[in-house]
Amino acid sequence: MANATAGFARTFRAFRYRDFRLMWIGACASTIGTFVQQFAQSWLVYDLTKDPFYLGLDLFLGQLPIMMFSLFGGVFADRMDRRKLLLASQYIQMACAFLLALLFAFHVVKVWHILALSFVVGLGQSFGGPAYSSLLPTLVGPEDLSNAIAMNSVQFNLARIIGPTLGGLTYTTLGATWCFTLNGFSYLAVIASLFLIQVKFVPTKTTDSVLSSMKEGIRFIRQRDGMSALVVLAFCTTLFGFSLNGFIPVFVRDVFHKGPETYTLLLVCSGAGSICGALAVATSERLKGQGRLTLLILALLGLITAGFAVSRWLPVSCTLMFFAGAAVMASASFMLSLAQLISTDAMRGRVMSVYNLAFRAGIPLGALGLGKLIPVFGVSKSLAGAGIALTSLSLYFLVSRKDETFRSSRSGRL
Incomplete structure (x- = not known):
């Protein structure tokens, strides 16, 4: 009993901090709302267009501003009050959710409305993301x-379970308008938590230009042992390994010939696996050779993705979604914790903006590429190819003796 209690306390030790608890609750509520909206949005985009390219385009436009502006967001996160920057981001995203709800309520929504608002939401996240990543530590x-x-x-992954479930119930009983409305109200939780926490970071006054500060952050990353490797790995991971969830509606409709309830089931399986993966990371202490372990997990993720692509039996697909979720979250958590530990507080906004840019840039590029490949080769072959590419790349970095990038991985520092 004592061992169980000690294990529980070790797993959830971050909750000892009041401000972390407040931010965790606020962020969880907001993320649930985001997944409620994403459920309705992905389903409706495919329903309106019957073209998987638009699913990829919607993901791409949501991530494009992050690729364009997150480096600027990182500079501002090191120069400004991070709480105010986060609040501005939340206000923008909340306004977009309510506007989309109004468009649906008055039956005037078009696909281009959804795509345009995805871009604006991404713009808010490009400044809010580095601020949140910098504030958390x-x-x-x-x-x-x-x-x-x-x-x-x-x-995040509790929200991935609760959000799609709530989204499916809301969509089928109340309609898409209420999915977007619920997301709009969910931002109030994180806004309230931001007003309640005590922000200890005081930005250093500087006369350097934004561009000079950005270059300083890039120099820091290049000189910091292991950081460049993490940036490259983050991009490749999301380019080949994170596209599965975005194209689940295609599998549900064209492979399994099912409706929204099957879409919900697969998302819930993925979210449950992600929670297990995150809890496994939380329970473990900091590991030596963490970069090597991450590469092994990513190689496994590629195989799981390829397995899902060729599966035609729903129970097997649900099981594979569970393990894919666990592998995604364990690898992402390991990489992010290493990036945070390598950084310093004064440089954290810029460092995390570069890392987040690499991590997030792979998602839309992978989604857009698959959106083009699926009509030509089919959804199964295209996704299986992405999975095999991820496995091959991970194994190359794992075994290659010529690649200096992951030398620290073999020595145990990464």
Whole structure:
């Protein structure tokens, strides 16, 4: 019993901090709302167009502003009050959710409305993302940073289970308008938590230009041992390994010939696996050779993705979605905790903006590429190819003796 209690306390040790608890609750509520909207949005985009390219285009436009502006967002996160920057981001995203709800309520929504608002939401996230990534480590002690990152992953994936389930119920009983309305109201939770926490970071006054500060951050990354490797790995991971969820509606309609309830089931399986993966990371202590372990997990993720692509039996697909979710979250948590630990607080906004840019850029590029390949080769062959590419790349970095990037991985520092 004592061992169980000690294990529980170790797993959830970041919750000892009041400000972290407040941010966790607010972020969880907001993320649930986001997944409620994403459920309705993905389903409706495909329903309106019957073209998987538009699913990829919607994902691409949501991520494009992050690729364009997140480096600027990182500079501002190091120069401004991070709470105010986050609040501005939340206000923008909340306004977009309510506007989309109104468009549906008056039956005037077009696909281009959804695509345009996805871009605006991404614009808000391009400044809010680095601010949130920089704020999180200041809410806990340095010894609990890895645990806090894992717990943040837990809340994200709880939302991945609750959000699509709630989204499916809301969509089928009340309609798409209420999915977007619920998302709009969910932003109030994170806004309230931002007003309640105490932000300890005080930005340093500087006369350097934004461009000079950005270059300083890039120099820091290039000189910091292991950081460049993480940036490259983050991009490749999302380019080949994170496209599965975005094209689930295609599998549901064209492979399994089912409706929204099957879409919900697959998303819930993915979210449950992600929670298990995040809890496994939270329970573990910081590991030596963490980069090597991450590469092994990514190689496994590629195989799981290829297996899902060729599966034609729903129970097997649900099981594979569970393991894919666990692999995605464990690898992402390991990489993010390493990036945070390598960084310093004064440079954190810029460092995390570069890391997040690499991590997020792969998602829309992969989605857009698959959106073009699926009509030509079919959804199964296209997704299986992405999975095999991820496995091949991970194994190459794992075994290659010529690649200097992952030398620290073999020595145990990464």
